[in-house]
Structures are given as structure tokens and as C-alpha cells.
Amino acid sequence: xxxxxxxxxxxxxxxxxxxxxxKATLPGAAEARAAAFERFEKAGLPSKRVESWHYTxxxxxLREAPPVAGETSAxxxxxxxxxxxxxxxANGRLVDGKVSAGVEMLPLAVALKAGRAALGVAMGEAxxxxxxxxTALCREGLFLKVTGDATLHLAFAEYVEDRRSVMPRIIVExxxxxxxxxxxxxxxxxxxxxxxxxxVELLIGEGAKVEHIRLNAGGDKALMLSTLAAxxxxxxxxxxxxxxxxxxxxxHQSFITYAGENAKLRLNGATILKGRQHADNTLVxxxxxxxxxxxxxxxSVIDGEAQGVFQGKIIVRPHAQKTDGQMASNAxxxxxxxxxxxxxxxxxxxxxxxxxxxxxxGALDDSQLFYLMARGLPRVEAEALLxxxxxxxxxxxxxxxxxxxxLAARVSxxxxxxxxx
Amino acid sequence: xxxxxxxxxxxxxxxxxxxxxxxxxxxEVAAIMGPNGSGKSTLSYVIAxxxxxxxxxxxxxxxxxSVLEMEPNERAAAGLFLAxxxxxxxxGVATMTFLKAAMNAQxxxxxxxxxxxxxxMKRVREAAAKLGINPDMLKRPLNVGFxxxxxxxxxxxxxSLLDPSFCILDETxxxxxxxxxxxxxxxxxxxxGPSRGMLVITHYQRLLDHxxxxxxxxxxxxxxxxxxxxxxxxxxxxxxxxxxxxAA
Ligand SMILES: Nc1ncnc2c1ncn2[C@@H]1O[C@H](COP(=O)(O)OP(=O)(O)O)[C@@H](O)[C@H]1O
Ligand SMILES: [Mg+2]
Numbered sequence: 001x002x003x004x005x006x007x008x009x010x011x012x013x014x015x016x017x018x019x020x021x022x023k024a025t026l027p028g029a030a031e032a033r034a035a036a037f038e039r040f041e042k043a044g045l046p047s048k049r050v051e052s053w054h055y056t057x058x059x060x061x062l063r064e065a066p067p068v069a070g071e072t073s074a075x076x077x078x079x080x081x082x083x084x085x086x087x088x089x090a091n092g093r094l095v096d097g098k099v100s101a102g103v104e105m106l107p108l109a110v111a112l113k114a115g116r117a118a119l120g121v122a123m124g125e126a127x128x129x130x131x132x133x134x135t136a137l138c139r140e141g142l143f144l145k146v147t148g149d150a151t152l153h154l155a156f157a158e159y160v161e162d163r164r165s166v167m168p169r170i171i172v173e174x175x176x177x178x179x180x181x182x183x184x185x186x187x188x189x190x191x192x193x194x195x196x197x198x199x200v201e202l203l204i205g206e207g208a209k210v211e212h213i214r215l216n217a218g219g220d221k222a223l224m225l226s227t228l229a230a231x232x233x234x235x236x237x238x239x240x241x242x243x244x245x246x247x248x249x250x251x252h253q254s255f256i257t258y259a260g261e262n263a264k265l266r267l268n269g270a271t272i273l274k275g276r277q278h279a280d281n282t283l284v285x286x287x288x289x290x291x292x293x294x295x296x297x298x299x300s301v302i303d304g305e306a307q308g309v310f311q312g313k314i315i316v317r318p319h320a321q322k323t324d325g326q327m328a329s330n331a332x333x334x335x336x337x338x339x340x341x342x343x344x345x346x347x348x349x350x351x352x353x354x355x356x357x358x359x360x361x362g363a364l365d366d367s368q369l370f371y372l373m374a375r376g377l378p379r380v381e382a383e384a385l386l387x388x389x390x391x392x393x394x395x396x397x398x399x400x401x402x403x404x405x406x407l408a409a410r411v412s413x414x415x416x417x418x419x420x421x
Numbered sequence: 422x423x424x425x426x427x428x429x430x431x432x433x434x435x436x437x438x439x440x441x442x443x444x445x446x447x448x449e450v451a452a453i454m455g456p457n458g459s460g461k462s463t464l465s466y467v468i469a470x471x472x473x474x475x476x477x478x479x480x481x482x483x484x485x486x487s488v489l490e491m492e493p494n495e496r497a498a499a500g501l502f503l504a505x506x507x508x509x510x511x512x513g514v515a516t517m518t519f520l521k522a523a524m525n526a527q528x529x530x531x532x533x534x535x536x537x538x539x540x541x542m543k544r545v546r547e548a549a550a551k552l553g554i555n556p557d558m559l560k561r562p563l564n565v566g567f568x569x570x571x572x573x574x575x576x577x578x579x580x581s582l583l584d585p586s587f588c589i590l591d592e593t594x595x596x597x598x599x600x601x602x603x604x605x606x607x608x609x610x611x612x613x614g615p616s617r618g619m620l621v622i623t624h625y626q627r628l629l630d631h632x633x634x635x636x637x638x639x640x641x642x643x644x645x646x647x648x649x650x651x652x653x654x655x656x657x658x659x660x661x662x663x664x665x666x667x668a669a
């Protein structure tokens with residue numbers, strides 16, 4: 001009798017073939033890649049039957065695995081123009097830019113081959129198919145070692161005319177006591193179904209402070225998968241904001257592990273969706289040690305027939321006493337067809353902790369709208385004011401004024417475009 | 422200036438206003454007094470254009486023009502202002518941002534230039550000082566965490582900045598201590614003038630000691646049941662509403 005093989009989709013078969021074809025030339029980390037591939041081969045692309053992918057059926061959404069995007073030199077306008085230190089990463093490859101003193105930069109391939117960096121170290125206990133896929137196949141990316149206070153903007157831009165895939169991997173090691181701001185922007189062409197699977201790993205040393213801001217302004221047909229994996233050291237702080245406005249299908253996942261005591265995390269999300277966009281924010285915050293603090297605030301504004309997803313899990317391990325965790329996801333639905341799925345979860349195995357979560361979902365408040373209109377604001381302006389204020393709370397995590405204002409301006413432009421259409 | 426003719430209003434099939442008729446002339450300050458639940462706030466909301474109500478009969482005219490088909494912001498631009506009984510808290514919207522947006526929206530609707538930042542600041546500072554409003558309050562989100570009295574002062578601040586031609590004050594006295602009441606009344610009195618009409622809604626007579634009305638109307642069960650001069654307020658204070666409610 002023949003062995004029963006799991007039914008594979010065309011995309012799964014292409015990805016498996018790609019690994020076998022490229023295996024010999026993939027740079028470094030052979031063991032980690034082999035282990036990740038083995039898990040991927042076994043599990044395949046996650047379907048809605050996989051609990052953590054229930055609302056984003058990737059197996060169904062990722063129908064084919066297009067070829068890797070080629071080199072490009074066609075650079076267009078980039079986000080956050082006024083930031084001094086910027087690396088331009090076009091189709092996954094570093095093409096331009098400089099880092100400040102205090103930041104050492106190596107191409108991913110060089111760092112992996114030299115054993116300076118490893119894949120998956122920041123993932124903690126978490127296992128995820130999309131990360132596995134990136135681990136198995138990634139070639140492009142950077143290793144950054146931050147030993148002095150610095151701000152760095154990674155401007156990822158896709159220049160593709162046809163279906164292509166990009167799988168960058170960024171590994172950042174932040175030395176103890178250092179303050180580092182990492183800004184990622186992701187842009188790409190509208191109308192092209194390109195696929196992106198970007199993984200950022202952050203290893204945050206003792207007492208270091210990291211601020212991370214990610215802007216998803218991908219093309220309107222793009223599949224945008226992204227992961228932030230972070231390990232926070234003793235008394236270290238991480239603040240991360242994911243701002244989603246682009247992409248047809250987006251999923252941003254955060255896997256955060258506390259590696260030392262008295263660490264602090266602030267994880268925020270701001271999502272504005274319209275048309276038939278789908279965006280998923282999934283996070284797992286793993287309090288593996290005592291005295292950790294975490295604050296999560298996710299705000300979504302959903303118009304048209306778009307769908308938002310929030311899945312947040314806070315795990316408090318048995319000895320992680322005095323953990324203080326608070327998580328909230330709030331959605332504003334601007335149309336009758338807009339939808340939001342909220343799934344906050346607490347898995348608490350310690351007894352001396354303070355943890356809470358809340359999720360809300362609703363329309364704009366009619367009484368507030370009436371009040372503003374009674375003062376002379378036309379409906380569209382009154383709505384814009386309320387929506388901007390709603391998103392602003394999630395943007396408060398951004399300490400860089402220019403970046404925060406640029407993100408706020410996106411919300412107001414988005415509302416303005418909405419009334420014109 | 423404001424003419425309400427035979428106004429019938431329902432909400433969820435429940436009749437709240439029952440053929441209310443009232444006229445307020447330019448330069449006149451009219452008071453409406455009535456027991457709780459008689460429909461005073463409903464009347465003010467309907468004039469300002471709140472959506473929830475069904476107007477089954479009647480007419481509301483401002484300067485001879487029907488307002489019933491107008492959006493609330495269009496009514497505001499036409500000169501109408503309602504000081505809310507319960508001003509709304511708007512989290513995340515800075516009071517200054519809101520004031521500027523409101524003033525400029527009305528100017529735009531009237532075809533006027535936007536205020537310069539300097540001019541705007543000057544106007545707000547002066548008006549706030551007159552009402553004893555702490556400048557720190559203006560930096561906070563609109564009405565969020567304000568005391569009842571602070572909210573009422575903020576309403577009057579908006580009223581003086583927006584310079585409306587017809588003002589409705591819905592129980593502006595509730596939540597005010599006697600000093601605050603005096604300040605707010607001064608603010609209102611400063612706006613009295615030959616071209617401006619006012620409708621002052623109150624439950625108690627005490628506000629009318631400070632804002633002396635030209636006419637007083639008693640409202641019960643969704644109608645005006647008696648009209649008279651300012652002495653009517655004193656009579657109500659003495660004898661209460663019971664007789665009028667029974668008669669309505
Ligand atoms: N949204 C509403 N739904 C149902 N009934 C309402 C609503 N608003 C007001 N009412 C009713 O209408 C009546 C008049 O209320 P209101 O206008 O607030 O009176 P007043 O301001 O004179 O105290 C009351 O019986 C009140 O319960
Ligand atoms: Mg009332």
C-alpha cells in the first residue's frame with residue numbers, strides 16, 4: 001500500500017522544491033534551516049484549522065509561490081525622508097544608505113557564515129510556519145550590532161512589475177544600556193500581487209531601550225507577512241508600534257519573550273483598512289521570568305468590506321510572579337460590511353500577577369458626532385477628528401515627533417481620501 | 422427670529438412634543454421652565470438637528486427659513502448654538518484643536534477667511550479669561566475629566582467664540598455653584614443684543630435672577646401651557662408646576 005501523503009498545494013510544493021534546489025547554496029545556519037524546513041514540510045502552510053491562523057487562512061490565501069524578486073536600481077520616493085540614517089533595501093537587497101557610529105552592519109549571509117548571527121534565537125519558545133519558511137529560505141538581510149545610541153530607518157521598497165516574493169531577515173543585537181530606535185517602512189507598487197515575508201529579530205541587552213516602529217504601506221494587492229521576534233533582557237525596555245495601511249492581506253506577528261526580570265514592553269498597533277483589505281495582528285507575549293510589565297494597545301479603523309483581526313496572547317509562566325500585563329484592542333467600524341475579530345487571551349500559571357485584557361468593537365459615537373456637528377463641523381470633518389483621535393492614542397508610543405506626525409498625517413489623508421471617493 | 426409652529430416629535434413611537442408653538446424675536450431672551458421629563462432637552466436637540474427624532478408635524482423657522490432639512494453643522498453656520506445640558510466628552514481631541522476646527526468650519530461655511538493662528542489664540546485667551554477658565558484646561562482633551570461646572574463654562578466659551586445669532590441654553594445652571602453661576606450669567610448677558618435671540622431652558626428660577634428674561638414660557642407634557650413676563654418665573658418658584666402639569 002502506498003503511503004498516504006498530505007495533500008499539498010501548488011504553493012507548498014513550489015516552496016519545498018525551492019528549498020531542495022537552493023539548499024546547497026543557502027548561506028550559513030544549515031542546522032537551523034534544516035530544522036525549520038522539516039517543520040514546514042510537515043505542517044505546510046497554516047490553514048484556518050491552525051488555531052493561531054484561524055482568521056487568516058494562509059494556505060488558502062497564498063495560492064502560489066512566485067519567484068524571488070530580482071535586483072533593482074529603480075528607486076522612487078521613500079518614507080520618513082527627514083531621518084538622517086537610512087538604509088534602502090530594494091527587493092530585499094541593501095542598495096544604499098549609511099549607519100551611524102555605534103552601529104555595525106554586516107550582510108546577513110556574511111554574518112551567518114561567520115557565525116556572528118544565528119536564525120531564530122529571538123523566537124523563544126514560539127514556533128511559527130511563516131518564520132520557519134523565512135528561516136529555511138532567507139538569503140537577503142542584515143545583521144546589525146548596536147553598541148552606541150542610534151536611530152536607523154530601514155526603508156524596504158519593492159520594485160516589481162509582476163508577482164515576486166521577498167524574504168528579508170534582519171537580526172539586531174542591542175548591547176546593554178544602549179538606546180536604539182529602529183524604523184521600518186515597507187512600500188511597493190499597487191496592482192501587483194507580490195509577496196513579502198519579513199522577519200526582524202531583536203536581541204535586547206540588559207538595560208537597553210529599543211523603540212521600534214513599523215509602517216506597512218505595501219501595494220494594494222500585496223501579501224504582507226511580517227514578524228517581530230524579540231527577547232528582552234533584564235531591566236530592558238521595548239516599545240513597538242505596527243502601523244498598517246497597505247497590503248491586500250497583511251499579517252504582523254510579534255513574539256516577545258522576557259529573558260530577564262524587570263523588563264518592560266509596550267506593544268501597539270494602529271490599523272486603517274478599506275476596500276477588501278484584511279489585516280491581522282497576532283502577538284504572543286511570554287512572561288518567562290518574574291517582574292515583567294507589558295502594555296498592549298491596538299486600534300483599528302475599518303471601512304468598506306475590510307476585515308481586521310487581533311489575536312493577543314499573554315503567557316505568564318509559573319514562576320513569573322509580579323507580572324503586570326494589560327492588553328486592549330479597540331476597533332471602529334466605519335461601514336456596515338466592515339468586520340473585526342478580536343481574540344485576547346491570558347494564559348496565567350502564576351498566582352501573584354495583575355493581568356487584564358479588553359476588546360471593543362463599534363461604530364463612531366452618534367452623540368459625539370452630533371456634538372461636533374452642532375458646533376459647525378461638517379460630518380466628514382467630525383468623523384475625521386474622532387478617527388484621528390482614536391488612532392492617536394496608539395501612536396503615543398512613538399517618541400520621535402517627525403515619525404509620529406507623519407503617521408498621524410497618513411490617518412488624516414486616509415480620511416480625506418475616504419470622503420472624496 | 423425663531424418660530425416653532427405646532428411641533429410634534431416622537432422617538433421610537435413615543436410622543437414627546439405635542440404641538441409646541443413658540444416664537445422668540447430678535448433681541449428677546451425667552452425662558453422655558455418646566456418639570457423634568459416635559460421635553461425641554463428634546464426641543465433643544467430637535468432645533469439643533471439631532472437625528473434620533475421623528476418630526477411628525479410642524480415647522481421650525483430660523484429667520485424665516487425652515488431648518489428641518491438642514492444638517493446640524495448647517496444650522497450652526499446659520500447662526501444657531503445649543504449649549505448642551507450634558508456636554509459630550511471627546512477623548513483624544515484637544516480642546517484647542519476642536520475650537521479652531523469649529524471656528525474655521527463656520528467661517529468657511531460663511532465664505533470667510535480662516536483665522537490666523539495668532540488671531541485665534543488671542544480670541545480664545547480673552548474669552549477664556551472672562552469666564553475664569555484656566556488656560557491649562559484648554560490643553561486637555563475636550564471636556565474629558567472636566568467637572569460639571571467646567572463643562573458648562575466651556576459651553577459658554579464656545580458660544581462666545583462662535584458668535585451665534587440664536588442661542589439655546591439647556592439647563593446651563595445645573596452643576597454650577599453660585600460664583601460660577603454669576604460668571605456664566607455675565608458671559609451670557611454680555612452676548613445679549615438687539616440682533617440676537619436666546620432661549621434659556623431651566624428647571625429652577627435662580628438662573629433667571631442673573632439672566633433676566635423678557636418672556637417666560639411654562640412647558641408641560643411637550644407643550645407650552647402658559648406664557649408671560651418675568652414675574653411668571655417667580656410665581657412658579659412659589660407654587661411649583663403641579664397645577665400646570667395637571668392642566669396639560
Ligand atoms: N432617546 C430617548 N428615547 C426614549 N425616550 C426619550 C429619549 N430621550 C428622551 N426621552 C423621553 O422624553 C421625555 C422628555 O425628555 P427630555 O426632553 O430630556 O425632558 P427634560 O429635558 O424636560 O427633562 C422623557 O420622558 C424622556 O424619558
Ligand atoms: Mg433636560
